[in-house]
Amino acid sequence: MASTQCFLCKIRHLVSRVSVGRYSDIKKSVFLSQSKDIFTNLALEDWLYKNFDFKNHHILILWQSDPCVVIGRHQNPWLEANLPELPHITKNGVKLARRNSGGGTVYHDHGNLNLTFFTTKERYSRKYNLEVIARALFRKYNATVEISPREDLMIRNYKISGSASRLGRPNAYHHCTLLVNSNKQDLSLALQKQNIEVNTKASRSVISKIMNLCEEVPDIDITSLIEAIGWEYLRTPALTITDGGMELANQQKGFQMTNPTESLFPGLDNIREDFMSWNWLYGRTPDFVVTKSFEVPTHLTNGKRQNMLVTMTVEKGNIAGVKLKLIPEEPCDKVKVATTLIGHRFSIQALSKLSDLLNLAENGRDRFVTECLEQVVSSF
Numbered sequence: 001m002a003s004t005q006c007f008l009c010k011i012r013h014l015v016s017r018v019s020v021g022r023y024s025d026i027k028k029s030v031f032l033s034q035s036k037d038i039f040t041n042l043a044l045e046d047w048l049y050k051n052f053d054f055k056n057h058h059i060l061i062l063w064q065s066d067p068c069v070v071i072g073r074h075q076n077p078w079l080e081a082n083l084p085e086l087p088h089i090t091k092n093g094v095k096l097a098r099r100n101s102g103g104g105t106v107y108h109d110h111g112n113l114n115l116t117f118f119t120t121k122e123r124y125s126r127k128y129n130l131e132v133i134a135r136a137l138f139r140k141y142n143a144t145v146e147i148s149p150r151e152d153l154m155i156r157n158y159k160i161s162g163s164a165s166r167l168g169r170p171n172a173y174h175h176c177t178l179l180v181n182s183n184k185q186d187l188s189l190a191l192q193k194q195n196i197e198v199n200t201k202a203s204r205s206v207i208s209k210i211m212n213l214c215e216e217v218p219d220i221d222i223t224s225l226i227e228a229i230g231w232e233y234l235r236t237p238a239l240t241i242t243d244g245g246m247e248l249a250n251q252q253k254g255f256q257m258t259n260p261t262e263s264l265f266p267g268l269d270n271i272r273e274d275f276m277s278w279n280w281l282y283g284r285t286p287d288f289v290v291t292k293s294f295e296v297p298t299h300l301t302n303g304k305r306q307n308m309l310v311t312m313t314v315e316k317g318n319i320a321g322v323k324l325k326l327i328p329e330e331p332c333d334k335v336k337v338a339t340t341l342i343g344h345r346f347s348i349q350a351l352s353k354l355s356d357l358l359n360l361a362e363n364g365r366d367r368f369v370t371e372c373l374e375q376v377v378s379s380f
């Protein structure tokens with residue numbers, strides 16, 4: 001929709017940040033990743049972060065993913081993603097990925113564009129990058145977006161973009177999403193929270209009301225958006241460092257397709273494998289304790305109403321301890337049961353399955369608890 005800003009405000013919006021400071025020769029390139037595989041694109045980011053010299057050359061990669069949920073480095077996938085449903089959302093299912101940067105969980109599909117801005121750590125500036133996007137949207141589509149205090153891009157208080165970053169030495173990157181015409185139903189189903197009680201230090205996502213850019217600019221398409229942002233990035237002088245802080249430097253231009261393959265980026269396949277591994281996806285989850293309460297069928301308790309409270313400690317994605325407690329409490333020895341579970345991979349399906357098994361149990365309470373949990377173990 002057309003902005004109601006006055007002409008002068010519009011001009012100011014476009015030119016305010018393009019004042020020229022001391023010059024240095026920083027080349028800028030825009031790479032368009034030809035892969036839609038989330039693990040390949042995360043590996044490409046990682047490869048460049050580790051191997052490329054950004055001192056005189058800044059890079060923006062524009063990329064997209066097949067449907068996936070991307071959690072932050074320090075997050076708990078069982079809490080952030082609707083893991084049991086992911087294989088059933090969209091025709092080919094939704095993948096789970098863990099990225100190397102911190103922050104919360106987002107959903108990607110072909111209606112979402114990702115942008116990764118690479119610089120040295122000294123020249124890293126989220127504000128600069130987000131302003132490039134905001135200017136591109138304004139220049140090309142007359143759309144006004146705000147940068148929120150937590151550095152999300154917003155249109156009328158609806159989030160259209162979330163950011164995260166990785167700051168190392170010498171390199172850094174800031175990456176962000178841009179919702180263009182994503183499937184909002186799939187997004188909310190894929191990120192639907194699980195009904196489990198978890199005690200953890202893992203970082204939690206900050207849920208926002210989201211919107212697609214196409215709701216604001218009905219004729220927008222990803223190809224024209226890529227062009228608009230790419231050119232805005234190239235036309236904006238790079239930040240350079242002076243005694244007084246960061247200023248804008250001049251640039252050279254380039255726009256190129258990038259096919260992230262092993263032959264062009266030696267070692268890429270190994271990085272990709274690591275991103276796909278269970279150890280990275282689940283094993284890197286900060287330790288947590290999950291508790292779940294199940295109603296025990298009354299025929300197993302001589303008519304008494306009782307609940308079974310299962311408390312599992314999960315370390316590096318594996319069950320490290322299990323405590324079972326009947327409420328109201330009764331003395332019972334479940335040490336054997338607890339030790340059978342230890343060392344197995346944690347899974348939410350297995351935990352939920354307990355309640356079904358409870359209802360099937362017929363052999364008396366003590367045995368049924370043992371048998372239920374043993375079946376749970378075998379279902380991992």
Ligand SMILES: Nc1ncnc2c1ncn2[C@@H]1O[C@H](COP(=O)(O)OC(=O)CCCC[C@@H]2CCSS2)[C@@H](O)[C@H]1O
Binds near residue numbers: 115206210
């Ligand atoms: N694609 C997308 N874009 C914007 N906002 C989203 C998206 N998907 C979900 N959300 C909303 O953001 C919150 C989480 O916000 P939160 O602020 O917790 O996390 C983020 O924004 C992380 C952004 C990471 C960007 C990377 C760039 C390349 S790989 S992933 C979620 O609960 C939804 O409400």
